[in-house]
Amino acid sequence: MNRHGTPGTSGAESTALEVRGLSVELRTPGGPVPVVRDVGFSVGAGQTLALLGESGCGKSMTAQAVAGLLDPVAEVVGGQVLLGGRDVLRLGPRERRGLAGPELAMVFQDALTALNPVHTVGSQLAEPFRIHERASRGAARERAVELMERVGIPEPGLRFRSYPHQFSGGMRQRLLIAMAVALRPSVLLADEPTTALDVTVQAQIMELLAELRRETRMALVLITHDLAVVAEQADQVAVMYSGTVVESGPVAEVFAAPRHPYTRGLLDSVPAGHARGTVLPSIEGAPPRPTAVPAGCAFRTRCPLARERCATHEPPLSATGPGRASACHYWKELADA
């Protein structure tokens, strides 16, 4: 399935999650539309991998496919999701549900819609312990209060009986993180966990995630569009464009010397580092719609390096060095520049 090895961690550390050749299609009246195309990556225990991309690039859809939470109109049409060596895509619904929580958990962007408004946060936090560990009501409550304390909710004994709307945005995101890490999952998928929050609160949430990752050695997949968050938080990065991974490798190396023109374009258009008021380098045009992805390389219509071959041959994601990969025919020109 995967054509040229998976980017991400090498065999040295234990791999917590490996995704190979994942493809997802949307069923539409006009026929199936591919939205995730042959995506592969892997994350080691205790590591953070960032899935970086702009809206519509398929990063959230990839995470939802991995978590088994795809919308019914979307369908996994190929690939493997290996969690502790088992392909979860081959499991039945009951077995798969059993993994949600102890093995794999997800934190969503919008904490208010992800929490149930008619139940107290305490009962929602205690639920994983009641279901997976068959804990008694009292024991589950105790665990939930501990958890609230751990994620920094003041006066957890009192707030246990509160409802989600009585919490601020940052506190709700803490609750969601608490629910996700309750059963100490080996892999946590976090889909834009701080995008809806203010900067000073963002910093608190990212710090909490980093602490939890260190404590439990869980692997973190951080789905984001924010280059700065990636630069600060992630070990590895997989850059997605138009449904597929176009570049991957260790964050420091990729950001210091990108090997795909899209990554280079993104880095160049960050205002920091350019003198005030000067013209910012920008990528011409806009990302293609999934229904109208150009033939050959999907980025070629916006690419400064594009030439004839790009229109006819889709460049596969290929190794360009230890731990690094790029899906560009002419990546060497960027590396040499």
Next chain:
Amino acid sequence: MPETPNPPNPANPAAAGPAGPAGADADAPLLRARGLTKTFRVPRSASGSTRLHALDGVDLTVRRGETLGLVGESGCGKSTLARVLLMLERPDAGSVRYAGVDPFALRGRQLLGWRRRVQMVFQDPFASLNPRMSAAELIAEPWRSHPGLVPRPERERRVRELLEMVGLRAADARRHPQEFSGGQRQRIGIARALALEPEVIVCDEPVSALDLSVQAQVLNVLTGLQAELGVAYVFISHDLPVVRHMADRVAVMYLGRVVESGPAEAVFTAPRHPYTAALLSAAPRPPAAHGGAAAAGPDAPGERIVLRGEVPSPTDPPSGCRFRTRCWKAEERCAEVLPSDEPAPDGPEHVAACHLPLAHSGGTSAP
């Protein structure tokens, strides 16, 4: 007033009125707000308060052709301030002077003339354009309220000109919003604001709904237009690197007050108010253009300041300094005495409202 006949030179309808720039002192700031206060009635809060203090004594100055960056977290009052500057809200107290004239005192034709000169670019280009109108109709629509500005026979040509000014093609005139991408829609929003030849454009988070690769294009359009037309921007954003790139001067807001303001470089490199320092330090550092180390956006050295807690509710703001409940330097007097604006050592323009301003080691002041 309403009965006044159409002025002979409609391209400059306001020039004759008291709001006209001609009569005003050339050095006077274009826009000056003093002590703006605005509260809203809200359902009773936990503390029993029924008043939300959106703005509490805000001073602000915008000069001709400059960009004033307005920075702050949600609920700090920056959007209410924008609405007051646009006369969409009337302040409870305080004054707004536009080229020396109080726009809230204007009526009829003079008010219309004033409205023409202060325009707005909205955050969400998907919600702010009528999907049933073409790009040309959207751009020409403001002329229905200001019929004298561009003579009818010239309008088609002027629409084409405006499209090209914002980097679209003349052929795009007949397309509808849904046929454009987010960045292109935002360009239409900018062209629409420009159609009335304003002197100030209030841009409320103009690029935060756009993808990064497209943000740069729109910022470039705004920068280019300012150089070409000399229009002033009030640039509201939570994105500090973007503000630093765009702004000549910056005002930092917290819970309805401006806590620090001054030349952008001074505020970003040598923040005086602890909140400004925390805000700069909390923002993740973007990677440098191409280089290993992060380009220190805020040049805050060393440790990251992670604030405790969250912004208190504006229905029940703390006494004294609004920031004291989260400030690591707060003392007793911060709860008792509201700090006033104190100038920084690096220049009288740079002021912070803090009893215990941060000191910066030598060499931080502008040369």
